Structure formats: structure tokens, C-alpha cells
Amino acid sequence: GNRTFTMLKPDAVEKGHIGAILQQITSSGFRIVALKLTQMTEDDAKTFYEIHKERPFYGELVEYMTRGPIVAAVLEKENAVEDFRSLIGATNPEDAAEGTIRKKFAASISENAIHGSDSDENAEIEAAFHFSGREQF
Ligand code: GTP
Ligand code: MG
Numbered sequence: 001g002n003r004t005f006t007m008l009k010p011d012a013v014e015k016g017h018i019g020a021i022l023q024q025i026t027s028s029g030f031r032i033v034a035l036k037l038t039q040m041t042e043d044d045a046k047t048f049y050e051i052h053k054e055r056p057f058y059g060e061l062v063e064y065m066t067r068g069p070i071v072a073a074v075l076e077k078e079n080a081v082e083d084f085r086s087l088i089g090a091t092n093p094e095d096a097a098e099g100t101i102r103k104k105f106a107a108s109i110s111e112n113a114i115h116g117s118d119s120d121e122n123a124e125i126e127a128a129f130h131f132s133g134r135e136q137f
Contacts, residue, residue, distance in 0.1 A: 003033065004080040005117045005126035008071035010064065012113040017105050018071055021114065024101060025075065028087050034074035034136040040066050048129060060110060072130040081123055084116045
């Protein structure tokens with residue numbers, strides 16, 4: 001099957017939602033092939049979100065993503081990238097469908113609980129950013 005990359009963002013970890021979110025992910029048919037609690041440095045976050053560097057919220061985004069630990073994971077499922085984006089819901093939780101992870105666990109567009117890769121190519125880049133080959137099963 002193919003793979004996607006996710007992060008449970010600092011707000012989700014702070015609120016104690018790690019278990020509930022991982023439960024929803026695995027019960028939706030995703031296999032966890034890599035998993036860790038980690039914290040991004042400022043350099044990490046700037047690099048990871050470099051595509052957004054001209055956006056007005058870039059500084060706020062980097063501050064948010066570095067303020068506490070995250071859970072990074074690589075997930076495997078047929079059609080992983082697209083199916084995972086459906087599972088997490090729209091960027092703004094107000095627009096997210098009922099039952100999606102962001103609808104249930106995100107507070108706002110800026111603190112939206114979870115990341116999902118937007119392409120197979122980015123999934124590969126993002127997984128390699130956080131995990132060595134030996135850490136991916
Ligand atoms: P990711 O899975 O985290 O990449 O989210 P996404 O693909 O649904 O959204 P996008 O890549 O466009 O934006 C990346 C992240 O920047 C979002 O998940 C939010 O955390 C943050 N973000 C996006 N739009 C805004 C905004 O208008 N204001 C603020 N403060 N943050 C935003
Ligand atoms: Mg994105």
C-alpha cells in the first residue's frame with residue numbers, strides 16, 4: 001500500500017488527545033509504520049513549512065509548531081494521502097465535515113490539531129525529515 005505522513009500538533013498533545021486521535025486513525029484502516037513523540041526546533045519548523053514563508057501567518061505557524069511536543073507518524077493504507085486528508089477534514093475546523101479529526105479536536109484554523117501530507121512526493125519528503133529508513137516499518 002502507499003504511505004502518508006502526519007503530525008499530531010502541539011495543541012492536540014497539550015489537550016491529551018494522542019490516544020483518541022491514534023485510535024481514530026488506526027480504526028479507519030491506517031497501519032502505523034513509524035511513530036514518535038518529538039519537538040520541532042525553529043529551524044525544523046521553518047524548513048518543514050517553507051512553502052508558506054511568504055504567508056502572513058508564517059511566524060505564528062512556526063511559533064505554534066515549536067511550542068511543545070508533537071507526535072510524528074508514518075501511515076500506510078491504499079490511497080493513503082487522499083484518504084487521510086478526508087479523515088482529518090478541512091484546514092479550518094469550522095469547514096470540516098462532521099466526524100473528522102479536525103472537527104472533533106481542532107480549535108481554530110491556526111491551531112488545527114493535525115497535519116496530513118498533500119501529495120505522495122511530500123509524504124516521502126516529510127517522512128524522511130522525521131524518520132530514518134530503519135525507523136519505518
Ligand atoms: P497541514 O496539514 O498542516 O499542512 O494543513 P493544510 O494542508 O490543511 O493547510 P495549509 O498547508 O494550507 O496550512 C498549513 C498550516 O498553516 C495549517 O494547518 C494551519 O496550522 C496554518 N494555517 C493555515 N492557514 C492559516 C491562517 O489563515 N492563519 C493561521 N494563523 N494559520 C494558518
Ligand atoms: Mg498543507
